Amino acid sequence: LGKDLGKSDDEHKRTSGTLNSLNILTMMHRSTRFLGKFVMTRSTQFGYKPEQLFAVVADVNKYKDFLPYCISSQVLTNNQTRSGTGLMTADLEIGQWPLWVETYTSKVEMTHPATIGAKMVPGSGSLLNSLSTMWEFKALNEHTTQVDFQVELDADSLSFPAVQWLMSKVVKQLPDAFEKRFFAVNGSPSSAPKVSALHSNLCLPFPW
Numbered sequence: 001l002g003k004d005l006g007k008s009d010d011e012h013k014r015t016s017g018t019l020n021s022l023n024i025l026t027m028m029h030r031s032t033r034f035l036g037k038f039v040m041t042r043s044t045q046f047g048y049k050p051e052q053l054f055a056v057v058a059d060v061n062k063y064k065d066f067l068p069y070c071i072s073s074q075v076l077t078n079n080q081t082r083s084g085t086g087l088m089t090a091d092l093e094i095g096q097w098p099l100w101v102e103t104y105t106s107k108v109e110m111t112h113p114a115t116i117g118a119k120m121v122p123g124s125g126s127l128l129n130s131l132s133t134m135w136e137f138k139a140l141n142e143h144t145t146q147v148d149f150q151v152e153l154d155a156d157s158l159s160f161p162a163v164q165w166l167m168s169k170v171v172k173q174l175p176d177a178f179e180k181r182f183f184a185v186n187g188s189p190s191s192a193p194k195v196s197a198l199h200s201n202l203c204l205p206f207p208w
Helices: 009-028 050-058 060-066 162-171 174-186
Strands: 037-046 070-078 086-096 100-111 115-120 130-141 144-154 194-200
Touching: 037 162, 037 174, 050 100, 050 115, 050 130, 050 144, 050 174, 060 070, 060 086, 060 174, 144 162, 144 174
Parallel strands: none
Antiparallel strands: 037 144, 037 194, 070 086, 086 100, 100 115, 115 130, 130 144
16 A cells, blocks of 8 residues: 555554554454443542642643653644633643554633543544543532543454553553542642542553
8 A cells, every 4th residue: 555645754663563563463353342432530639639630631742741652642732721711632642552543633611620532533543433431520619629520432343452451551551540640730638539439431452
């Protein structure tokens, strides 16, 4: 097949390496099916104010500094008001080179300091059909906030059943990574974190 217009040699090498690696994983696990939308939700109480937690999640440019498998994160447009409410778009690159790499554009909608929702722009990725996250910050008292987090992904690809396993590995680490970032940015909380609810239909059947 010829090269896609607009792609550099490095991008073609990266895409080729990713597809070859995923084909190998697929051939090794022909009998395993990974189809459908996977969902994970988690509710946690933190000893911080909603504004403190909102600011960490909204700082998309810093994701590459602390999120597992996040290679790069760059805000493209930002229409936030001074309070933090508004829209932004960002390019994110996730993966583990040379096994797999996915680059996509995300549209982020923020209502300060209550919610942050992000959705992958359709067609912007090569391995995923969709990826979305939703954060809700609810003040329980002056120094405690309940954070409700949900992530959904759809890699319903007959060609690459291993994509579901790879992405489930990524998203299952997101809550803990953000929790560590909350501590690093805001210092010691007024109380220890408390997980009040956790649900996931993600599965990790591969042995490594």
